[in-house]
Amino acid sequence: MAVQGHPAGDQPAEEVAVEGLQPFLHDTCTTLYAPSLVLSRPDGDIATGADGFFHGDRRALSALSVRVEGVPVAPIARTLRAADETAFRAVLRGVGEHTADPAVTLHRVRRVEPGALREELSISNAGLGHVRLTLVVRAATDLARMVDVKSGRSLPALTPQADADGLTWTDGGLTVALRSAPGTPAAEVRTAGSHAELRHHIELPPGETWQTTVECTVQDREPDQFPAVHRDAVPWQPVTLRSADRSLDHLVARSVGDLERLLLSDPQAPEDVFLAAGSPWFLTLFGRDSLWAARMLLPLGTELAAGTLRTLARRQGAAVDPRSEEQPGKILHEVRREELNLDERTSLPPVYYGTVDATPLWITLLRDAWRWGLDPEQVRELLPHAEAALEWLATYGDADGDGLLEYIDTTGRGLANQGWKDSGDSIRWRDGRLAEAPIALCEVQAYGYEAALAGAELLRAFGRPGADRWEEWADRLRRRFRESFWVEDETGRYPAVALDAKKQPVDSVTSGFGHLLGTGLLDQEESALLAARIAGPELDSGFGLRTLSTDSTGFNPLGYHIGSIWPHDTAIAVHGLVRAGFPQEAAALAEGLIAASEAFEGRLPELFAGHGSAIDPAPAPYPAACRPQAWSAASAVVLLQAALGLDADVPGGTLSLSPAAHSLRPLRLDGLRIAGHPLSVALDADGRARVTTSAPVRVVGADTGVDPEADSGNPA
Known part of the structure; x- marks a missing residue:
């Protein structure tokens, strides 16, 4: 299990991990589109323990952080927009400020698709002055199997291959690529041992926003055991x-x-x-x-x-x-x-x-x-x-x-x-x-x-x-x-x-x-x-x-x-x-x-x-x-x-309804289906039920006040 909390400064993640114990997940942020998912710290960084970008039970990235060189980054918000999309907002402390109010912010939107991770990064300058920044995206991978991650086993990070477009890691079967998305600002690529960086030098006038997108894709020589659903x-x-x-x-x-x-x-x-x-x-x-x-x-x-x-x-x-x-x-x-x-x-x-x-x-x-x-x-x-x-x-x-x-x-x-x-x-x-x-x-x-x-x-x-x-x-x-x-x-x-x-x-x-x-x-x-x-x-x-x-x-x-x-x-x-x-x-x-x-x-x-x-x-x-x-x-x-109290017996031609949830009234529920037909249920404050469906069933219920037209199978 991993000791939770974000490492201070640039402290290596290994120093806060406990070898051989199943990692904790309680403060992990999950963004998901099976069979791919991202586990990260609440600030968005992939840093420690079970963190990673995974596809098909393999860890494609074991580290991914966004920093601004020489500037403290203070996370202030995380929003789970959807299962496959999470947004993170942070303040760049002391940059462009002319009062006590924050002036320059970093917004990070994560989207996951099967086999792909996209991080949209934007820096906005709400201050009065021109600012110069160096944005650094750091990444590493061990291509660990999920069972190794779950067991708390540490594996050595792989050495990346760098080119003008980005970074690549491979073990011969699985290949991971990290690069700036087409049509976005190109990054300077640097490597140092197992870690690598994509660096952006930014000049940002007042009232302007700078944006880029970083993409990580996975290619596996073997097909997905159970493929994604469109x-x-x-x-x-x-x-x-x-x-x-x-x-x-x-x-x-x-x-x-x-x-x-x-x-x-x-x-x-x-x-x-x-x-x-x-x-x-x-x-x-x-x-x-x-x-x-x-x-x-x-x-x-x-x-x-x-x-x-x-x-x-x-x-x-x-x-x-x-x-x-x-x-x-x-x-x-x-x-x-x-x-x-x-x-x-x-x-x-x-x-x-x-x-x-x-x-x-x-x-x-x-x-x-x-x-x-x-x-x-x-x-x-x-x-x-x-x-x-x-x-x-x-x-x-x-x-x-x-x-x-x-x-x-x-x-x-x-x-x-x-x-x-x-x-x-x-x-x-x-x-x-x-x-x-x-x-x-x-x-x-x-x-x-x-x-x-x-x-x-x-x-x-x-x-x-x-x-x-x-x-x-x-x-x-x-x-x-x-x-x-x-x-x-x-x-x-x-x-x-x-x-x-x-x-x-x-x-x-x-x-x-x-x-x-x-x-x-x-x-x-x-x-x-x-x-x-x-x-x-x-x-x-x-x-x-x-x-x-x-x-x-x-x-x-x-x-x-x-x-x-x-x-x-x-x-x-x-x-x-x-x-x-x-x-x-x-x-x-x-x-x-x-x-x-x-x-x-x-x-x-x-x-x-x-x-x-x-x-x-x-x-x-x-x-x-x-x-x-x-x-x-x-x-x-x-x-x-x-x-x-909802129960169906389509072969017997009935749909049973017996509402008892007083604290939920009034209520309207849409999106149900019976025998392939849409089904909606509404309860008014007095508990009277209104059922709408075109299914060939008779709606029955004790003291529900079911609309007689809905009871005959017609929209009520």
Whole structure:
């Protein structure tokens, strides 16, 4: 991890780095257009730790700074204009000043395109006198792999090749060029060892502005593993929200913008797009993350879900491979260009299948996308993959035949925990002891139950055999869950986080409760018990749901999965509470997450600290969290869906609406889609709903005051 803060003066970045530790990211500025991104200091400089201009998990620039020779540069503002554009403003102290007011300023606008970084630099003179300046752009690169950057490993900088136009670095496979853009002032090129400079000598009269643009481009001998998605190929329409809560409006706008730039495409079928898991460490295809994000975004249309389903189906397991943990029917965990060596113990092959939950989540997403209006022919084409995934549940997913889904890393080199809480210390007893594998997670049983019923629903609807078998399988799982998982403490009954190798319930209280609600695994009494637990201060921090209860030994508000808050985890709980009939508890949880988003400029991170609103007026960051993260950004749409009580059943011809978000009224939301048709929802201050869509569905809702014309499928 890197010690944060900008080096003073010209102090080398190496002096503020801690070798061998994962760099911190909490004060990093991210500008993104996958598979390219820039990580920098808040002032715009690429200087230390994980900073860099990256493309396809390689660091094209490890240093980039803008200085004015002999002049202190004081940063005063940073503006995240869009996911792929950031502006930085600074004052040149003591230059051209005739009063105490600043007179000469530096404005830096960063734009990222796939494989290209552009820095527009402008210096403005608002003073009364003529000024002479030398602007210096310094750059270096190590062409490090992302895994080396994440592990805190330092690599030597490469020696640049200089010519009249600019600078070039290469290792034979990757070539990086830095130069002034055509049509802008040419720079003097200087090199000194591994560092290089582009120098501009500027004379600036009063009232004038000088401008130039510096471009850095990357050429890789190998094609992108997952290519970028063109701006015109975003699989949803512009989304606009105007509500009584401006923080939510900002959260939705920022989140949707970030999601657009996290899109990647399948090189085997470029029309199929999916969401990379997150920046910077996970800018690739992940089974669980990409599936959850696509499911959360179904109200924006089914195109993303279809692309995600097909991309994963093409890579669905077909054989038994102990090294990669591939099994017939299994959906993968992640894809990399090369083997991923995380530490001395953990090494993942380029295509790795070590996940217990991606396979049931794939099945459920297919059913949900069908219900939101995915073309039945597209659904039909994917049914053989759904049948293979269902078979995996009953054979490999339940390897010991006890009726429950469990996992174990048989390689000794893979992930010890293979649910979404995949850190090695995440599954623990209340007294702090770690659970021994094989492990059956509580939420994975819910995923399996929901997937089996979803599969049965699809098979029956499309006239394929096997529906009865999977309903019976789900019923057996439900019975086994009720028999095996429920434990009790002084507060009452609750499900353990997992069963361990001895089939003993691991008794810690966790956020996993939220993943059980609304899936059908629980009855109403059981759901009420969990809703009350979620609403209690041990789990609800006031800014979202803690992953581990505060009364557990080992609770750590900065623990990755043992006390921190994950926005997607909270959003799943919010949606589950609404589906289970607890809108008030859902609203309180959602309001906390919306409040937390203000501390992160509307860009919710992968996770943040679980201290809570009773201790801190704003949430503290988790220092190494990714941001933006696909399922964190997609959580904003889930919060809206839950607030509106929005659910689709296009095959059944209905759209359900049950608004309960009093604090958001009045509200207007545009940009949703159902069955390929635009969908807009408006709520007035009294809660009366107005739905506009041309989709062939009947709008139904309890006490919503739905406009009768909209109810018939006509624009209201």
